Amino acid sequence: MGSKEDIPRTINGQPMSRLDIWIVKLGNVVGWLYFVAVIISVFEVIMRYGFNRPTAWAHETTLMLVGIGMLWGGSYCMAEDRHIRVTVIRDAMGRKTRRIVDVIVGVLNVLFCAGLAWAGFVMSQKALFDPTGAFRAQRSGSAFNSPAPAVVKTVLFIVVVLMTLQAVQQLWAKIRILRQLKSDQEKNAEN
Amino acid sequence: MFELSALGVEWGTFLLFGMMIVLLILGKPLAYLTGFVAMFFAIGWFGPNVLPLLTSRIYSFVGEYTLIAVPMFVLMASLLDRTNIAKDLYNAMQFFGGRIRGGVAVQTLVVAVFLAAMSGIIGGETVLLGMLALPQMLRLGYDKKLAIGTVCAGGSLGTMVPPSIVLIIYGLTANVSIGDLFTAAVIPALMLAGFYLVYILARCYLNPDLAPAVTGNELADCGGMGKVITDIAAPGIIIVFVLGSIYGGIASVTEAASVGVTAVLLLAAFRRELKFKVLQESIVQTMRTCGMIIWIGISASALIGVYNLMGGSRFVQGMILGLDVSPLLIILLMMGILIFLGMFMDWIGIALLTMPIFVPIVTGLGYDPVWFGVVFCMNMQVSFLSPPFGPAAFYLKSVAPPDITLVDIFSSVWPFILMQLLALSLVVLNPEIALWLVNF
Numbered sequence: 001m002g003s004k005e006d007i008p009r010t011i012n013g014q015p016m017s018r019l020d021i022w023i024v025k026l027g028n029v030v031g032w033l034y035f036v037a038v039i040i041s042v043f044e045v046i047m048r049y050g051f052n053r054p055t056a057w058a059h060e061t062t063l064m065l066v067g068i069g070m071l072w073g074g075s076y077c078m079a080e081d082r083h084i085r086v087t088v089i090r091d092a093m094g095r096k097t098r099r100i101v102d103v104i105v106g107v108l109n110v111l112f113c114a115g116l117a118w119a120g121f122v123m124s125q126k127a128l129f130d131p132t133g134a135f136r137a138q139r140s141g142s143a144f145n146s147p148a149p150a151v152v153k154t155v156l157f158i159v160v161v162l163m164t165l166q167a168v169q170q171l172w173a174k175i176r177i178l179r180q181l182k183s184d185q186e187k188n189a190e191n
Numbered sequence: 192m193f194e195l196s197a198l199g200v201e202w203g204t205f206l207l208f209g210m211m212i213v214l215l216i217l218g219k220p221l222a223y224l225t226g227f228v229a230m231f232f233a234i235g236w237f238g239p240n241v242l243p244l245l246t247s248r249i250y251s252f253v254g255e256y257t258l259i260a261v262p263m264f265v266l267m268a269s270l271l272d273r274t275n276i277a278k279d280l281y282n283a284m285q286f287f288g289g290r291i292r293g294g295v296a297v298q299t300l301v302v303a304v305f306l307a308a309m310s311g312i313i314g315g316e317t318v319l320l321g322m323l324a325l326p327q328m329l330r331l332g333y334d335k336k337l338a339i340g341t342v343c344a345g346g347s348l349g350t351m352v353p354p355s356i357v358l359i360i361y362g363l364t365a366n367v368s369i370g371d372l373f374t375a376a377v378i379p380a381l382m383l384a385g386f387y388l389v390y391i392l393a394r395c396y397l398n399p400d401l402a403p404a405v406t407g408n409e410l411a412d413c414g415g416m417g418k419v420i421t422d423i424a425a426p427g428i429i430i431v432f433v434l435g436s437i438y439g440g441i442a443s444v445t446e447a448a449s450v451g452v453t454a455v456l457l458l459a460a461f462r463r464e465l466k467f468k469v470l471q472e473s474i475v476q477t478m479r480t481c482g483m484i485i486w487i488g489i490s491a492s493a494l495i496g497v498y499n500l501m502g503g504s505r506f507v508q509g510m511i512l513g514l515d516v517s518p519l520l521i522i523l524l525m526m527g528i529l530i531f532l533g534m535f536m537d538w539i540g541i542a543l544l545t546m547p548i549f550v551p552i553v554t555g556l557g558y559d560p561v562w563f564g565v566v567f568c569m570n571m572q573v574s575f576l577s578p579p580f581g582p583a584a585f586y587l588k589s590v591a592p593p594d595i596t597l598v599d600i601f602s603s604v605w606p607f608i609l610m611q612l613l614a615l616s617l618v619v620l621n622p623e624i625a626l627w628l629v630n631f
Binding site: 074 | 580
């Protein structure tokens with residue numbers, strides 16, 4: 001890595017981890033799905049009104065593309081530490097209390113994300129495998145009958161797993177800050 | 192596991208609220224907070240086997256066709272932010288606005304309505320006006336408070352003027368036609384903008400010092416009549432595209448949003464402003480904004496799902512309907528709850544948490560849920576401006592000159608909040624203001 005300024009930082013000025021950077025980079029590509037969805041929707045309107053030939057696939061495809069984008073957004077915002085929170089009271093706490101609170105919140109985040117990851121695992125497993133364990137993608141059951149449900153559920157699973165990893169990483173960073181504070185205090189006490 | 196269900200739904204509700212408040216105070220992100228509480232209660236009340244309920248709520252939430260209008264409108268607003276379409280509109284309006292006393296404030300308000308009608312994103316609009324209109328008014332010697340108030344209030348009109356994403360989310364949770372909601376919001380929104388307009392003109396008339404007269408050469412160059420016309424017509428075309436395809440019944444809201452994005456893209460291309468960088472930045476912006484609001488929504492929808500299973504909605508509905516008071520008082524009570532929640536929570540979280548409970552009560556009392564949608568978004572507009580967490584103030588602060596503090600902003604917006612409350616009470620007392628156009 002180059003100089004300090006090269007490291008991407010969250011909106012709160014914390015350096016981003018390699019995982020976070022990767023999630024943001026990939027997210028910048030995933031975001032184009034929104035754009036593709038726009039094009040498809042407009043194409044559908046034109047086909048329907050211009051040529052009286054509505055498509056069977058536009059609806060489900062837009063849903064799938066935008067769904068993937070929105071899900072990825074959760075992880076993306078987590079990487080950049082963008083999720084809205086009310087920090088007025090937390091900021092008013094003392095330095096040590098604040099750091100302890102951060103660790104507690106970090107633990108809760110890990111629990112939540114891990115719970116989702118497990119639930120997502122159960123769901124995506126059902127979407128991808130039949131009860132005998134053979135691979136078969138769940139389909140929408142419409143005229144187009146796309147495998148969109150299987151795809152979106154798998155992406156959901158991937159995103160919640162990523163979020164769990166991010167939560168663990170952020171918790172670790174907060175614990176380190178707390179320990180740093182403690183060792184600083186001990187040093188001060190010795191002096 | 193913990194046998195929380197032994198608590199009964201009354202104490203369960205208290206515990207749930209208590210937990211939310213504690214976690215909120217600790218600074219847990221809203222996007223995980225409600226979801227965490229949902230998970231805690233799902234496991235504690237029903238056992239770990241219901242956990243997959245949470246992910247299936249997430250899945251069905253992101254699979255709502257109407258919801259995906261939100262990212263499309265966000266993309267549209269992001270594109271508008273990065274082109275000079277809004278700026279040119281603002282300058283063109285000066286051609287008219289520069290000539291009357293207080294004209295620049297009026298011009299700001301008119302541009303705010305235009306921007307609100309182009310896309311339904313609230314924060315972006317306040318930021319845009321904060322960058323365009325505020326420095327202009329301050330430079331021309333306008334009263335600081337009047338200028339700030341106009342920008343904040345104008346910017347928050349986006350919550351009401353169709354196509355508003357607040358109304359889209361309401362329609363989604365309340366199962367109400369979004370077209371009807373958009374129609375119902377038109378008159379109240381214009382009425383509110385009318386109040387602002389009268390207020391600005393009256394104050395400038397009574398106290399000319401608030402808005403110094405502007406001489407011709409102090410105004411930015413509009414670039415001649417032809418440019419004025421095209422600069423105003425261009426956004427006009429976008430509005431016709433978006434609202435026309437919704438009201439005309441040509442396209443669904445989601446498709447209309449896509450048509451709007453395409454209209455902005457074409458216009459930007461025509462103006463030679465469409466560059467890869469602009470697109471990529473808009474897409475990143477969309478990713479960020481949607482990631483934030485959609486996950487707050489996901490999380491809130493998970494919580495209300497679990498709370499429903501606990502029998503919570505029925506409990507709250509029974510409690511509220513059991514009150515021996517007039518229906519109007521019940522509506523006021525619900526509005527009080529909305530404003531209270533608005534002090535800590537994002538509007539999307541509030542909509543998804545409260546509307547599944549409130550809307551059946553509203554219909555049970557014999558009111559129209561379409562009307563309540565308008566009432567809801569007027570409520571959200573009030574909380575958008577009011578302290579302590581009024582997001583409009585923070586949005587404006589992020590782009591305002593450094594000497595303008597949050598205190599300045601909050602002390603400037605109160606006349607506008609009063610006007611919002613006036614408009615709100617008119618709509619509450621006369622539902623016809625909203626419903627007249629729908630039934631027309």
